Amino acid sequence: MHPSLQIAAKDLRQRARDRSAFLLAIVVPFVLAAVFSLLFGPAATPRAFDYAVVDLDGTAASRAFTVDVLGALQAQGVAEVSEVDEPEARAGVRDGDLDAAFVLPPGFAADVASPRPAELRVIGSADSPTATVVARSVARSYVEGLDAARVAVAAVRAARPALTPAEIERVAQETVHDVSPVVVEDVSATARVLDAKTYFAAAMAVFFLLFTVQFGVSSLIDERGEGTLARLLAAPIRRWEILAGKLLTSVVLGIVSLTVLLVASAAMLGARWGDPLGVGLLVVSGVLAGTGITSVIASLARTSEQAGTWQAVVAVTLGLLGGAFFPVRQAGAVIANLSLVTPHAWFLGGLGDLAGGGGAAGALPSVAVLLGIAAVTTGVALLRIGRTVAP
Amino acid sequence: MNVETSSTHAAEVAPPTAVGDVLRCTDLRRSFGAVQAVDAVSFRIHAGETYGLLGPNGAGKTTVISMVSGVLEADSGSVLVDGVEMHPGALTAKAAIGYVPQDVALYPDLTGRENLLFFASLYRIGRRRARSRVAEVLDIVGLTERASDRVETYSGGMKRRLNIAVGLIHRPRLLVLDEPTVGVDPQSRNAILGSVERLSTEGMGVLYTTHYMEEAERLCDRVAIMDLGRLIAEGRPRQLTARLGDSEHIRLTLEGDSTRAVAALRDLPRVTGATATDDAIDVLVPDAESALPQVIQVAAAQGTVRSVSVDEPDLETVFLRLTGKRLRD
Numbered sequence: 046m047h048p049s050l051q052i053a054a055k056d057l058r059q060r061a062r063d064r065s066a067f068l069l070a071i072v073v074p075f076v077l078a079a080v081f082s083l084l085f086g087p088a089a090t091p092r093a094f095d096y097a098v099v100d101l102d103g104t105a106a107s108r109a110f111t112v113d114v115l116g117a118l119q120a121q122g123v124a125e126v127s128e129v130d131e132p133e134a135r136a137g138v139r140d141g142d143l144d145a146a147f148v149l150p151p152g153f154a155a156d157v158a159s160p161r162p163a164e165l166r167v168i169g170s171a172d173s174p175t176a177t178v179v180a181r182s183v184a185r186s187y188v189e190g191l192d193a194a195r196v197a198v199a200a201v202r203a204a205r206p207a208l209t210p211a212e213i214e215r216v217a218q219e220t221v222h223d224v225s226p227v228v229v230e231d232v233s234a235t236a237r238v239l240d241a242k243t244y245f246a247a248a249m250a251v252f253f254l255l256f257t258v259q260f261g262v263s264s265l266i267d268e269r270g271e272g273t274l275a276r277l278l279a280a281p282i283r284r285w286e287i288l289a290g291k292l293l294t295s296v297v298l299g300i301v302s303l304t305v306l307l308v309a310s311a312a313m314l315g316a317r318w319g320d321p322l323g324v325g326l327l328v329v330s331g332v333l334a335g336t337g338i339t340s341v342i343a344s345l346a347r348t349s350e351q352a353g354t355w356q357a358v359v360a361v362t363l364g365l366l367g368g369a370f371f372p373v374r375q376a377g378a379v380i381a382n383l384s385l386v387t388p389h390a391w392f393l394g395g396l397g398d399l400a401g402g403g404g405a406a407g408a409l410p411s412v413a414v415l416l417g418i419a420a421v422t423t424g425v426a427l428l429r430i431g432r433t434v435a436p
Numbered sequence: 437m438n439v440e441t442s443s444t445h446a447a448e449v450a451p452p453t454a455v456g457d458v459l460r461c462t463d464l465r466r467s468f469g470a471v472q473a474v475d476a477v478s479f480r481i482h483a484g485e486t487y488g489l490l491g492p493n494g495a496g497k498t499t500v501i502s503m504v505s506g507v508l509e510a511d512s513g514s515v516l517v518d519g520v521e522m523h524p525g526a527l528t529a530k531a532a533i534g535y536v537p538q539d540v541a542l543y544p545d546l547t548g549r550e551n552l553l554f555f556a557s558l559y560r561i562g563r564r565r566a567r568s569r570v571a572e573v574l575d576i577v578g579l580t581e582r583a584s585d586r587v588e589t590y591s592g593g594m595k596r597r598l599n600i601a602v603g604l605i606h607r608p609r610l611l612v613l614d615e616p617t618v619g620v621d622p623q624s625r626n627a628i629l630g631s632v633e634r635l636s637t638e639g640m641g642v643l644y645t646t647h648y649m650e651e652a653e654r655l656c657d658r659v660a661i662m663d664l665g666r667l668i669a670e671g672r673p674r675q676l677t678a679r680l681g682d683s684e685h686i687r688l689t690l691e692g693d694s695t696r697a698v699a700a701l702r703d704l705p706r707v708t709g710a711t712a713t714d715d716a717i718d719v720l721v722p723d724a725e726s727a728l729p730q731v732i733q734v735a736a737a738q739g740t741v742r743s744v745s746v747d748e749p750d751l752e753t754v755f756l757r758l759t760g761k762r763l764r765d
């Protein structure tokens with residue numbers, strides 16, 4: 046077996062016996078993710094809008110709007126919908142109990158079946174602009190869909206003038222059912238943002254990654270202190286083989302801990318990760334970037350205490366900037382831009398891209414940046430190998 | 437400082453032939469900042485020979501050993517191991533050396549056997565052979581029964597023995613031992629010395645540093661005395677002491693002003709050297725019997741003499757004579 050593999054195998058065996066590595070790599074981030082998503086979870090999820098619907102028409106066509114369209118919004122968790130009468134709706138919006146209300150006027154179904162444009166009013170609250178905009182766009186797209194129904198009804202009536210109102214309604218209803226369901230896009234600024242449980246699981250995983258990978262590369266400093274590095278240097282192996290063994294240890298530890306965390310948080314905390322291939326690429330490239338950063342620190346530090354302190358400072362700073370504690374988008378442009386130098390931001394951003402439901406390709410820009418960070422930092426560590434891998 | 441060599445006694449030492457040299461150091465130098473740790477050190481060791489480096493703390497012994505083992509790069513000079521140039525990337529030369537560092541260098545959270553197997557793998561010893569080698573070296577150092585325990589549960593002496601075993605795992609041509617018996621109980625120490633003697637008769641070259649005169653006198657075919665980075669004398673132990681055969685060694689313990697006592701003693705015509713150390717004053721004289729009354733009288737003038745002893749010349753005496761210091765402070 047290659048000496049680097051021997052060294053990595055030996056290191057991993059040591060780490061496997063070291064409970065603190067296991068705690069720091071897996072248990073602590075998992076517990077913190079669980080605690081955070083319990084504490085902050087509901088607040089951090091976009092709040093469901095409070096909508097009311099006033100059905101003054103009471104026909105099958107108006108029921109279709111309430112049941113199918115608004116029902117779908119409710120099922121998606123975008124809105125809570127209640128049925129009220131018109132004065133209640135107005136009062137609710139005015140008092141801020143409701144974000145917006147839909148009013149289906151009397152004769153709604155008849156309008157649908159006539160050449161007159163059907164009217165669907167939205168009462169919005171100035172205090173809830175987003176909710177109002179969403180309500181309007183829901184109403185508009187439904188009414189536009191209904192135009193198709195109206196055209197269909199008109200066409201049927203022209204062909205068979207003797208249709209009873211019941212038959213007309215049936216035609217209208219069938220057409221309405223064919224209207225594609227309302228698609229709510231850009232409901233809020235939550236695009237590219239993970240839901241709370243997923244976010245906290247990802248954030249804790251990437252935050253602790255910088256501590257986990259430390260157990261590989263930084264053990265070079267421990268071995269220097271304990272004299273075993275001199276022994277490695279006296280053995281018939283090359284310096285880079287020693288460094289490669291240590292880097293490999295970091296990479297394996299990082300991948301194992303991230304994978305365990307992602308799987309455990311999906312199974313036990315309800316985190317939702319996107320395309321597995323994309324997540325896998327992000328994990329590997331994120332671990333490589335974290336390992337690179339750690340190896341630069343290890344090449345600068347003289348003692349393990351120093352390395353540990355610097356590592357903690359770097360991990361916390363990058364974690365803060367990179368959105369491991371709060372989403373950076375909430376923190377203004379300066380931090381949002383600064384965050385782009387951190388692997389955390391790219392890792393979380395890449396997961397956000399995948400959570401949108403796209404394929405692995407969505408994560409590729411983030412993967413590329415993470416690999417870039419890995420290449421630069423590992424390059425720096427290699428340039429300093431003469432100091433790092435020395436007695 | 438004057439470099440004394442054994443050239444006057446050349447007939448007594450079989451001059452090692454270049455062909456048989458497992459180690460040949462030529463003009464080695466190494467400094468750390470302003471400290472010249474090793475200065476123009478040259479020596480040879482041939483197969484089956486045990487060579488001792490004696491010197492006080494900071495003499496440069498470990499630095500020499502680190503350069504010999506390829507752990508540290510020399511500023512200048514050369515190291516040939518079995519005729520192959522040693523440098524940090526010299527894998528062949530490194531494979532010929534068994535390096536036993538001064539401080540125990542083992543993985544405490546691995547077992548004794550795991551430590552040995554790991555280092556065996558770095559020397560590219562196949563699994564099967566490694567297993568039998570591990571059993572052999574465990575036997576040599578007497579740790580077979582503790583092989584499956586983690587090293588952190590070993591006593592200091594056991595760690596030291598395992599430290600040596602690691603250096604033996606690949607049957608090196610040259611075993612390099614840096615003060616292997618420090619902090620070891622007499623029984624373990626005896627076992628270590630016994631193993632070194634046995635390995636040496638099997639043809640292994642040994643480079644051995646120590647503070648202990650008895651060890652050097654028992655083990656070493658030749659010794660070099662090192663001080664302040666230089667080799668100041670080299671030869672067989674007997675040879676070196678014979679050279680000082682005209683000296684005897686009086687040791688006094690004095691309650692009083694040792695510095696003034698030493699100055700006064702040095703002025704005596706019958707005294708060739710006097711040194712004060714923490715607990716005693718060492719005086720070198722050609723003939724103890726005739727010098728003793730005067731020595732005691734002069735010393736007593738500076739305080740109370742608590743004890744007096746007279747020793748036959750040994751390496752300690754040689755060392756004192758050459759460096760003005762005792763080996764162990």
Ligand SMILES: Nc1ncnc2c1ncn2[C@@H]1O[C@H](COP(=O)(O)OP(=O)(O)OP(=O)(O)O)[C@@H](O)[C@H]1O
Pocket residue numbers: 468471472473491492493494495496497498499500538
């Ligand atoms: N890595 C280092 N950095 C700076 N100075 C060093 C280093 N290693 C050794 N020295 C200095 O070089 C000199 C020789 O040290 P060395 O360890 O070789 O002595 P030694 O003979 O082995 O001593 P000891 O008997 O105490 O082990 C000392 O003055 C020491 O302070």
Ligand SMILES: [Mg+2]
Pocket residue numbers: 497498499538614
């Ligand atoms: Mg030393």
